[in-house]
Amino acid sequence: MDVITAIRQRSSVRAYKSTDVEEDKLKKILEAARLSPSASNRQEWKFIIVKNKETRKKLAKAAFGQSFIAEAPIVIVACGTESKSVMACGQPAYTVDVSIACSFMILQAYELGLGTCWIGAFKEDETKKILNVPEHVRVVAMTPLGYPDEPPSGKSRKSLNQIVCYEKYE
Numbered sequence: 079m080d081v082i083t084a085i086r087q088r089s090s091v092r093a094y095k096s097t098d099v100e101e102d103k104l105k106k107i108l109e110a111a112r113l114s115p116s117a118s119n120r121q122e123w124k125f126i127i128v129k130n131k132e133t134r135k136k137l138a139k140a141a142f143g144q145s146f147i148a149e150a151p152i153v154i155v156a157c158g159t160e161s162k163s164v165m166a167c168g169q170p171a172y173t174v175d176v177s178i179a180c181s182f183m184i185l186q187a188y189e190l191g192l193g194t195c196w197i198g199a200f201k202e203d204e205t206k207k208i209l210n211v212p213e214h215v216r217v218v219a220m221t222p223l224g225y226p227d228e229p230p231s232g233k234s235r236k237s238l239n240q241i242v243c244y245e246k247y248e
């Protein structure tokens with residue numbers, strides 16, 4: 079599968095089969111995160127792989143009861159381990175770095191036939207308590223990972239001319 083096909087066809091999955099994810103597939107997905115670019119190549123991130131069912135349920139609760147999160151056999155919780163680094167452009171490096179790694183994982187998962195759903199609606203404090211995440215570490219995102227139990231949803235996106243301009247901001 080080429081990259082644009084994965085980008086075109088992937089959609090968020092909100093229903094999962096209980097079928098386990100093969101270890102070699104999980105490793106490939108984590109390798110996609112490991113190889114992602116990061117500011118100054120600092121790689122200040124940690125990905126927590128949660129398989130325990132009770133913990134997954136707690137994470138779903140921390141995510142405002144989005145119960146499909148616990149349906150998947152794995153939840154990946156993506157953290158930035160150095161939240162103080164700010165790039166010269168003023169953006170915190172960790173949100174950008176961790177988000178790129180999550181995007182790469184999501185695309186790699188899709189190529190392997192696995193579903194994901196970026197989860198940004200969660201209580202960070204509660205999530206950190208559940209997973210023993212140290213105070214200085216930030217949780218940027220989580221995603222369930224498993225075999226989809228729903229058909230792919232269609233894409234609704236703005237057109238290119240709505241989001242692109244040339245030479246100057248318009």
Ligand SMILES: Cc1cc2nc3c(=O)[nH]c(=O)nc-3n(C[C@H](O)[C@H](O)[C@H](O)COP(=O)(O)O)c2cc1C
Pocket residue numbers: 088089090091092144195196197198199200231233
């Ligand atoms: C930063 C971010 C946060 C998101 N948070 C949630 C979430 O908490 N729950 C959810 O069901 N989907 C969440 N999504 C998924 C978006 O709703 C979804 O990507 C968007 O509607 C486009 O649909 P698609 O992923 O199927 O192409 C999030 C996506 C992003 C990028």
